[in-house]
Amino acid sequence: MKKQTVDSRPAGPKPWYDPRIRSIFFQFIAIALVFWGGWTLVDNTLSNMESRGISTGFGFLDETAGFGIIMSLVPYDATMTYGRTFLVGLMNTLLVSAMGIVAATILGFIIGVARLSSNWLVAKLALVYIEVIRNIPLLLQIFFWYFAVLGSLPSPRQSVEVADSFFLNNRGLYLPEPMPQEGFGLVWGAVIAAIVVVIGLRAWAKKRQLATGQIFPTFKVGVAILVILPTVGYLAAGAPLEWEFPALKGFNFGGGITIIPELAALWIALSLYTASFIAEIVRSGILSVSKGQTEAAKALGIPNSLTLRLVVIPQAMRVIIPPLTSQYLNLTKNSSLATAIGYPDLVAVFMGTTLNQTGQAVEVVAITMAVYLTISLAISLFMNIYNRAAAIKER
Amino acid sequence: MKNTKSIAIGAVMLCGLFSVSAASAATTLESVKENGHLQCGVTSGLPGFSQPDDKGNWTGIDVDTCRAVAAAIFGDAQAVEFTPLTAKERLTALQSGEIDMLSRNTTWTLTRDASLGLNFTGTNYYDGQGFLINKDIGVDDATQLNGATICIQAGTTTELNLSDYFRSKGMEYQPIVFDTSEQTVQGFAAGRCDVLTSDRSQLAALRSKLSDPSSAKILPNTISKEPLGPVVRQGDDQWFNIVKWVLFAQINAEELGITSDNVEDMLKSDNPNVQRLLGTDGDMGAKLGLRDDFGHQIVKLVGNYGEMYDRNVGPDTPLGLDRGLNALWTEGGILYAPPLR
Secondary structure: OHHHHHHHOOOOOOHHHOHHHHHHHHHHHHHHHHHHHHHHHHHHHHHHHHHOOEOOOOHHHHOEOOOOOOOOOOOOOOOOEHHHHHHHHHHHHHHHHHHHHHHHHHHHHHHHHHHOOOOHHHHHHHHHHHHHHHOOOHHHHHHHHHHHHHHHOOOHHHOEEEOOOEEEEOOEEEEOEEEEOOOOHHHHHHHHHHHHHHHHHHHHHHHHHHHHOOOOOHHHHHHHHHHHHHHHHHHHOOOOEEEEOOEEEOOEEEOOEEEOHHHHHHHHHHHHHHHHHHHHHHHHHHHHOOHHHHHHHHHOOOOHHHHHHHHHHHHHHHHHHHHHHHHHHHHHHHHHHHHHOOOOOHHHHHHHHHHHHHOOHHHHHHHHHHHHHHHHHHHHHHHHHHHHHHOOOOO | OHHHHHHHHHHHHHHHHHOHHHOOOOOHHHHHHHHOOEEEEEEOOEOOOEEEOOOOOEEOHHHHHHHHHHHHHHOOOOOEEEEEEOOOOHHHHHHOOOOOEEEEEEEOOHHHHHHEOEEEOOOOEEEOEEEEEEHHHOOOOHHHOOOEEEEEEOOOOHHHHHHHHHHHOOOOEEEEEEOOHHHHHHHHHOOOOOEEEEEHHHHHHHHHOOOOHHHEEEOOOOOOOEEEEEEEEOOOHHHHHHHHHHHHHHHHHHHOOOOOOOHHHHOOOOOHHHHHHHOOOOOHHHHHOOOOOHHHHHHHHOOOHHHHHHHHOOOOOOOOOOOHHHOEHHHOOOEOOOOOO
16 A cells, blocks of 8 residues: 555655655664664773783673672582672572562552551551651661671570571571472472362452352362362471571571571561652552542442452552553662672672672673663563553543 | 664773773883883782871882882872772772782782783792681691681682682681671671781781780791782883892892991992992993992882891881891891892
8 A cells, every 4th residue: 555655646755855764864873873872882891801911701791700699599609600609699689579579569569558448547557657667778778787787696506496496586587498309299289280170260259240140169168178278288298398497506596497687687677668659659659549439439339459459459550550660670679788788689799799800801791780770661661561451441 | 773782882991991991002110101100000908008097108118119119219208199909899990000019918829820921020028828717616737627717818819829728638627708808807706717828927906906916926826928929010020120220229228238337438339249239339220220329319218128127027117027037148038139230
C-alpha cells in the first residue's frame, strides 16, 4: 500500500530534499560518531596502558585469589580464582538485595496503608517512622545497626541461647541446619505435587465461581494441602531429616547455619530505609484511586478488607509500580554500601580486594559497572512486564 | 537499543578518565619544577607515617620521605602538596598521573613492581605483619588462633599473608574486611572479632586508640615481610633515580654521622664521602639532574634517616618502635645504601 503511494507520485523531490532519506542520513552520521568516539577512547586507553607497562585483559580472572571471604553462597576457599571471588561477591549482593526488596515491600505496604488509617495513633506513628527514617542518611543507619546493635550483643561464651539450638552473640545468629538424608526426594516430590494440585484447585474454583457464583475457600484449602501433602511424604519416607546443631568450638560456634551481623545490619538498614520511601509511594497510589470506587464497593456491601484488596489496591498498583521499580533499583545499588561494615558484597570483594591484589582497575571497575547495570536492567524489565499486566487495558 | 547504548557510553566515559594525562611529553622532573611543588600521595591518616597534626601540617615518616625529595629539587621542604589516598585508590592515582610519587606505606611486591607500570624505589620502613588480640581469649602465640574471627583492613597485602599463614598451618579463620583502619578498630573494640591483624608498626598505634589499651596485647609472631617504600611510575628513569637516591642520601648521611644540627659544620669536613654527599666536591647532583648540594638540602631541611625515624615512629613517640630491622647495617639492622660516588 505504502509503496504504491510513493511510486504514484509524479516526480519525487531530489534525494537531499527527501525528508526520509535525510533523516536516515543524519541518524547514520550520529551512530557513526558514537561508535567512532567509543572506539577512540577504548583504543586510546589500551595503547596508553600498554605504553606505561600496565598489563591489560581479563586473564587475571583465572589466577589464584589467595584471600579468604567470610560468607559465601557457593563453595569458596583461598585456593580458588579471582573469577570465583567475582561470583561470591555477586551472589552476596543478589542475596542482600533480594532479601531487602522483599522485606522493604512488605513493610512499605503495611506502613503506607497505616499512614492512611483512620486510627489517629497508627497514622501518626507511620508518619513519624517515614519522616525519621527517610531523612537520615543510609550510611549512618547502617553504622547504627552494625555498631550500636553489635556492641550490645554478648560475646560467644555468653551467648543468648534458646533450647540449646539457637544462639545469638556478637558473631552472628546461629541456627540448626537441616541435613536431608536418603529418601528426602519423596518430600520434594510431595511439595511439587501439592503445588500442582493447588494450581488446579484455583482454576477449578474460579470456573465454579463464574458458573455458579459460589465462592470456594481456595486460600485456606490451598494452605492445608501445601502443609499436609509434604508432611505425609515426610512421614512415609521415614522422617529422613537430621539437624546439625551449632556448638561452641574454640573461639566461635561451628556447625549449623550462621547469619553474620554484617548481613543482618545491612538487610535491616536497607529494608527500613527503602520501606519509608515505598510507604509514601503506596500512600500516593491509594489516594489516586477515586473515592467513588470505595463508595461503590461499600454500596454493594463489600467488606472493608475486601474493598482494599479487590478494588483499591489493584487500581493503586498502576500508579505504584513505576516509582516502586526505582526504589528496587535504589536498594540494589545502595547495597554497595556494604563495604563500610565489611559485608562481602561485589564492591567489597571484587572491586575492593580483588582490584587491589591484581591492580586491574579498568577491567574490574568495568565489570562491576556492567554487573550493576545488568541487575538494574533485569529488575526494570521484570517490573515493566508486571506493569504491563497491571496497566489499564484500553480497548 | 537504548540499553546497549547506555552500556557503551558508560564504558567510554570510564576509559576517558584514563586517557587524560597521556599527552604530556615532559619528564616528571620538568613538570614538577614547572608546577613549583611536588604532588605526593600519602595515607588519609596513619600515626607515624602520614597524618595531619592539629595545625593541619602533615607529619610522618612517609611525609618526610616526600619532603626530602622536595628539598632535593627545590631546596624547600615545604614545596609539597599531599593527596590523601585510601589503599584502594593509591596505585591508580599514581598510574593516572594524579600524583608524582606515592609514599603511603605500600608493600613492595613482585606483582606491583612488574605488572602495574610502577617502580618501587627502595624501602623507607621494614615492617612485618602481626596480630593484636583481646587478652581475655588467653592466647600467647599465633599458632593457637585456629577458628578465630579476624578483622582486617581492605586493600592490603595483609589479606593474602593472613590466608597464606593459616593455610600453611592447616588452620581456619573467618575474615571481616573493613574499608578503613578506624572501622577495623571499631569492629575489634565491639567484639566482632577476636584478633586484629595489620603491620606491626600499626598495631601499637591502633591499640592506643582502644578505650582500654591494656585489654589487648600484640602477639610475638611476625608472619610476613613488609618492605614499605616510595613508588613512582615506570618509564621515567631520571625521576626513578632521583626518588631512589634521595632516600639513599638520607641513609648515607646517618652512616656518615651528618645530622641536621651539624650539617653546616660538616661542610668543612675533609672526609671525601661527606664532601660528595653535601656537594662541596664532585657533581653528584648534576648526574641526577638536581642541584649539586641536594644532599645538603635534604639533611638540613629534613634530616638523615635516623632523625626522620626517631621523630616519627621512634622510641620517644607514641608509637614507640625500636629501630630493629630499620637500624643501619653497621648497627645490626639491614639498612644499607649504595655509596654516593
